[in-house]
Amino acid sequence: MPLCLISPPSPFITCRVSPAAVRNRPLPPPPPSLPSLPPPPSPTLTPSLTCALQCPHFQSCSGCTEEFNLHRPLILDEVDRFFKGHGVSDFSFDSSRLWGWRCRAKLAVRGSSMDPLIGLYQEGTHNAVDIPDCKAHHPNINAAIELLRRGIRELNVEPYYEDEGTGDFRYVQMAVTTHNTSLPASDRYRNGKVQVALVWNSRNENSPNSEKLTALANFLWRNGGPRSNVHLIHSVWGNFQTSTNNIIFGNRWRHLIGERDFWEHVGGIDISLAPSSFGQANTRAFDALLQKLHKYVPQGSSVTDLYAGAGVIGLSLAAARKCRSVKCIEVNKESKLSFEKTVQRFPSFVDSSISWHHADASVEPLSWLMGSDVVVVDPPRKGLDPSLIDALRDLSSVERKAKSSSESFGSYSKDKEEKRPWILRAREASVQIGSKAILENNQSLPRTLIYISCGWESFKEDCKALMVSKEWSLEKAHGFNFFPGTQSIEVLAVFKRGQRVNLKKKKSGKKKKKRVTNQL
Numbered sequence: 001m002p003l004c005l006i007s008p009p010s011p012f013i014t015c016r017v018s019p020a021a022v023r024n025r026p027l028p029p030p031p032p033s034l035p036s037l038p039p040p041p042s043p044t045l046t047p048s049l050t051c052a053l054q055c056p057h058f059q060s061c062s063g064c065t066e067e068f069n070l071h072r073p074l075i076l077d078e079v080d081r082f083f084k085g086h087g088v089s090d091f092s093f094d095s096s097r098l099w100g101w102r103c104r105a106k107l108a109v110r111g112s113s114m115d116p117l118i119g120l121y122q123e124g125t126h127n128a129v130d131i132p133d134c135k136a137h138h139p140n141i142n143a144a145i146e147l148l149r150r151g152i153r154e155l156n157v158e159p160y161y162e163d164e165g166t167g168d169f170r171y172v173q174m175a176v177t178t179h180n181t182s183l184p185a186s187d188r189y190r191n192g193k194v195q196v197a198l199v200w201n202s203r204n205e206n207s208p209n210s211e212k213l214t215a216l217a218n219f220l221w222r223n224g225g226p227r228s229n230v231h232l233i234h235s236v237w238g239n240f241q242t243s244t245n246n247i248i249f250g251n252r253w254r255h256l257i258g259e260r261d262f263w264e265h266v267g268g269i270d271i272s273l274a275p276s277s278f279g280q281a282n283t284r285a286f287d288a289l290l291q292k293l294h295k296y297v298p299q300g301s302s303v304t305d306l307y308a309g310a311g312v313i314g315l316s317l318a319a320a321r322k323c324r325s326v327k328c329i330e331v332n333k334e335s336k337l338s339f340e341k342t343v344q345r346f347p348s349f350v351d352s353s354i355s356w357h358h359a360d361a362s363v364e365p366l367s368w369l370m371g372s373d374v375v376v377v378d379p380p381r382k383g384l385d386p387s388l389i390d391a392l393r394d395l396s397s398v399e400r401k402a403k404s405s406s407e408s409f410g411s412y413s414k415d416k417e418e419k420r421p422w423i424l425r426a427r428e429a430s431v432q433i434g435s436k437a438i439l440e441n442n443q444s445l446p447r448t449l450i451y452i453s454c455g456w457e458s459f460k461e462d463c464k465a466l467m468v469s470k471e472w473s474l475e476k477a478h479g480f481n482f483f484p485g486t487q488s489i490e491v492l493a494v495f496k497r498g499q500r501v502n503l504k505k506k507k508s509g510k511k512k513k514k515r516v517t518n519q520l
């Protein structure tokens with residue numbers, strides 16, 4: 001159990017370390033054993049101590065693996081070396097909020113109705129651990145968990161018992177919206193409201209054991225809704241899952257109480273996220289990443305956003321870069337509704353052709369790359385599908401073949417549509433906003449690839465596979481502290497098709513811009 005070296009930090013104060021301090025100071029190794037003496041006065045503390053996790057659950061919970069240097073995960077040394085080895089000498093790392101950053105959590109509900117456990121599994125086991133004072137959670141997630149615990153006890157709700165497949169309440173997802181425009185901007189994060197999704201061990205809301213689900217939703221609303229002393233709860237949803245596998249959510253969702261629509265503000269736009277859609281856990285860091293991403297997409301580009309979720313990246317680019325067209329491709333059909341809602345609040349000046357497609361990016365991926373100048377990929381931790389890597393590596397040869405073919409690349413007539421599978425495909429299972437014509441008449445292939453990764457190991461493999469044939473070269477890379485307390489970081493890497501441009505030569509004579517991020 002870690003001892004507090006200094007008084008626990010407020011979750012709303014991040015550890016500010018000057019770029020120079022990070023660059024020049026040799027990092028002290030984590031203490032081998034924890035001191036038993038009272039802490040020294042704080043002014044002399046090094047960043048590793050002021051940026052310590054100080055969480056009482058550190059050793060029992062599997063959520064965090066690092067106790068010190070939250071501002072600078074150890075893996076950064078390797079990341080920096082990797083990028084240097086591939087010609088990117090100015091890799092930068094942005095660190096934002098170090099505590100209370102997690103705005104989205106999925107937690108197991110186990111134990112008994114009198115003694116419920118709501119938390120993560122212990123490393124390598126299926127033993128859930130209570131984490132009421134989690135330092136990564138937004139504080140209102142912790143408060144909502146405590147309210148939920150009270151509800152389980154008072155209503156005698158039976159948590160799930162995995163071995164037997166019995167009990168009612170399996171998991172809970174908590175997501176915080178910090179988008180309350182009636183509050184001053186500085187108060188919004190702190191006053192975030194929690195959308196609670198209760199995963200119930202029943203087929204639907206009419207099953208006999210679903211009565212307690214309704215009762216629990218009403219309890220949360222009565223005690224945490226707008227009429228309670230502390231308004232904490234945004235809404236409550238039910239999800240129904242009876243399968244005995246490890247998949248958290250079933251296919252059936254029900255809105256039970258509170259506001260149906262959940263809005264957040266990132267990347268310059270209001271986005272709607274249903275509980276069934278993917279959402280980034282670290283809202284603030286994601287916003288910083290999107291701001292950076294915008295710089296690499298030229299105004300008026302045609303963009304393909306693969307692994308798009310509810311289309312947040314594509315839509316924020318459409319709004320900021322006035323893209324000619326944006327195509328979002330996502331395999332989870334539940335994200336479609338969130339995309340449509342987001343578009344309803346879209347700024348009226350955006351007149352891009354925007355579409356969202358329910359499709360698997362690994363099936364005929366070339367059809368999605370056709371007609372775009374920039375492709376953005378944001379795959380799950382396991383990385384890109386091999387068929388997509390192959391398609392990305394083949395682009396120049398596709399271009400050459402198209403040019404040399406007697407039927408010139410741009411001269412298809414309407415009756416030859418069947419030879420343009422991407423057009424036929426783009427019409428399937430899609431939502432289209434704005435003009436279709438732009439999408440259909442553009443036959444360019446991407447020259448810029450922007451890879452957003454939360455899985456460092458898979459990223460390295462994909463990166464090498466893309467560059468081995470010299471089809472793509474790395475131009476820029478940035479890291480973001482999306483998961484403080486772990487060895488995971490989010491990477492944004494920009495690749496260009498063809499040979500690497502000598503940026504130094506291009507820039508010579510120009511004044512150097514002041515850097516605002518931590519150079520490593």
Ligand SMILES: C[S@@+](CC[C@H](N)C(=O)[O-])C[C@H]1O[C@@H](n2cnc3c(N)ncnc32)[C@H](O)[C@@H]1O
Nearest residue numbers: 278307308309330331332360361362378379380
């Ligand atoms: C890391 S999330 C990124 C989502 C989105 N870019 C965002 O930031 O909100 C990865 C997304 O890829 C989707 N996905 C996974 N495999 C896919 C595939 N083969 N084709 C299309 N989408 C896929 C997942 O459902 C998930 O929404």
